[in-house]
Amino acid sequence: MRTYPKNSPEAAARLVALTLIADGVAHAREVEAWQSTRMARALGLPTDRAQALLQQLCEDLLASENRQWGRACHLDDSTLDSVLDEVDDPLLRERVLQAAIEVAEADGHLSDSESRLLARAAQRWGVHPVVLMPGTPLARAA
Numbered sequence: 001m002r003t004y005p006k007n008s009p010e011a012a013a014r015l016v017a018l019t020l021i022a023d024g025v026a027h028a029r030e031v032e033a034w035q036s037t038r039m040a041r042a043l044g045l046p047t048d049r050a051q052a053l054l055q056q057l058c059e060d061l062l063a064s065e066n067r068q069w070g071r072a073c074h075l076d077d078s079t080l081d082s083v084l085d086e087v088d089d090p091l092l093r094e095r096v097l098q099a100a101i102e103v104a105e106a107d108g109h110l111s112d113s114e115s116r117l118l119a120r121a122a123q124r125w126g127v128h129p130v131v132l133m134p135g136t137p138l139a140r141a142a
Contacts, residue, residue: 001060001079004086009045010053011086012096015121016043017054018075018083019100021061022114027107039099043092080117084124093125 004011020026020034033039034054040047064079075083087093097118104114121127 001064001075001083002056003082006086007089007092008086009043010049011083012043012092013040013045013050013053014057014083015087015096016099016103017057019103019114019117020054021058022104022117023111024113029106029108030103033103033106039102042095042099077120080120081124084121087125093121093127097121097125097127 004014016034016039020030035047035050037047040050045053061075064075087096100118100121104110104118
């Protein structure tokens, strides 16, 4: 898995891209949310880089020895933690989670793998808990 500079737009956007492909299905509405100008702007990623970054992520996953393929692609915990640790700015973490939630919710369904990824990020980053129950709307817990 390639590395990106800490808190770079690429490091942040890769986490959102992981959410896009977490369940093995990139629904058209999720792709639209991923490609939205607003999402890219919030993460500092030029909109023309979004597709290239997603392709690089898929290439990295295909080349990974630690992948487990079933219906969805799952990173092992160590690799996922390394990717999560590339974003350590609290405000950027919040933006990443907001964008990832937007992408995950775009198709109207939160899969188990999307939920696990978002929960792992929130736990690793010490962010306020997020209610991530498949089949229910996402909402911040008080």
